[in-house]
Amino acid sequence: MPSTAELAKRVRAGDQAAVGRALSLVVNESKGFEELTKSFFPCAGRAHKIGLSGPPGSGKSSLVNRLVPHYRKLGEKVGVLAVDPTSPFTGGAFLGDRLRVQEHALDQGVFFRSLGSRGMTGGLSATIFGAIHVLEAYGCGRILIETVGTGQDEVEISRVADSVVYVTAPSLGDEIQGMKAGAMEAADIFVVNKADLPGADKAVASLKTALDLGAKPKGDWAVRVLAASASLNQGIAELAQTLEEHRAYLASSTEGAKRKKTQLREELSLFITRRLRKDTLDRISDADIEELRSGRADPVTLGERLIAGFLKAARSRA
């Protein structure tokens, strides 16, 4: 095994095997993963980070699988990160992950990795920024971040990605109706995928109406609604073109600077929360739980006592 410093050097030199190893190290939070973030942070911001969210059945993954070759033809290296709820029961292996890795296995310019959302903290994994840093250090120009969405995820993806795409499909009419305000407001671009199916025009029209009624303008960016068909490979160039326009808009607007700050604050917050959680929650013992169960303590009193103990231990270490 190479040292962390050696691994970082190889990633920067474009060593494909090193990228895979660095991603695993970061995603599993193995020893050295924070060193990699320190080492790669100067490359932060080089890639265009594109978030794609939407309900199951909207065909997000198929759309991503069409965007990848589009960018590859332009000579860009591409990273794909899929944020998936991890099952604490099964440990979170994804069949789809293995299949998709295989699909691109012969292409040195594409990296695919699943990130669990890591149990009880919910939401985006703290490791997502670490994975982005690896891909940026390797030289990926585009990073596609895929997430299942029911409102919360779209909001969270907007704290990581530069451009947010919400994917839906004609058959998911109910879902559009029930879509949360947060999801509507986080998206920069809507794509009605499976546009070859009946009802696509209606879905596009009702999204446009909903946007006219409800959305606040996002700076000077007018939110777009596009139609596409991943299965027929239609509308992909238009989506890529619109993403390019959004990237240019961010580069020249205060909105772009604002998003950059939001991303940095999110990364810092996730790091601090992860470190503090680890230092405290790992200290909860079975005896503590028994105190609660027997009614000898309540969660507030016990929680305050455990925090005080953690602070005392940190003090004696300092």
Next chain:
Amino acid sequence: MPSTAELAKRVRAGDQAAVGRALSLVVNESKGFEELTKSFFPCAGRAHKIGLSGPPGSGKSSLVNRLVPHYRKLGEKVGVLAVDPTSPFTGGAFLGDRLRVQEHALDQGVFFRSLGSRGMTGGLSATIFGAIHVLEAYGCGRILIETVGTGQDEVEISRVADSVVYVTAPSLGDEIQGMKAGAMEAADIFVVNKADLPGADKAVASLKTALDLGAKPKGDWAVRVLAASASLNQGIAELAQTLEEHRAYLASSTEGAKRKKTQLREELSLFITRRLRKDTLDRISDADIEELRSGRADPVTLGERLIAGFLKAARSRA
């Protein structure tokens, strides 16, 4: 405004207005909300906490609206908590919330409240246990906890609820296929709602097949698959009966004791995390973010420095 102690007393005495005020206090994390938890904790575990999750369009809310009168006819007080992703843009007011509160406004035995999942932490709000304590102190025998589900939520609801119901509908075939292992494994009972629609039998059958193939046995409980129609008010008594059987199973099994411990650990963890986050993340300044933006610091180094500062401040307070 009554004091927190007076408010707690009135809730225990069955004062309906006091319950509403206590729920607001807890949900908004206003001054005194932790005192209420301390005061009500001795009542913890009195209610049967039933989690209902499932995708948008499955008719979860309609099913809950049928279960409520079922339990009311049996003379039980009922609480309904809806976990909804909060939009950080709009602040998270729910139209549906107001409509549903109105529906039950004349009945002193029903309380309904929405809980946002509170921005970037994602997942279940730390306030959910506080709300449960209020409802249990008031004397609710059943607490129905509703959540939108794409895998992660089902897992989280299983750390709060005693019994977990996963609701789906015949039209959501795609969704069942794409359902995550976590969701399958967290559910004790599956309900195919809208069973009056075509495809219901097929949905029941494919769920049963999926369970036979994939699920580990949950102790001695054989996971059930039921059909129901909230709109026709069919299958509600069967669902309530199955929930009763599950409750009896928990009362007499090690699985029940295990879940109780999981719930206590979750509440303690949420309390500690919330307190630590508040004490540290609130201290991140614009100057800190500017250090990251300009590249003068990386998130790991800066994060460690901020934690050290927090510990130092805590030390000088002690």
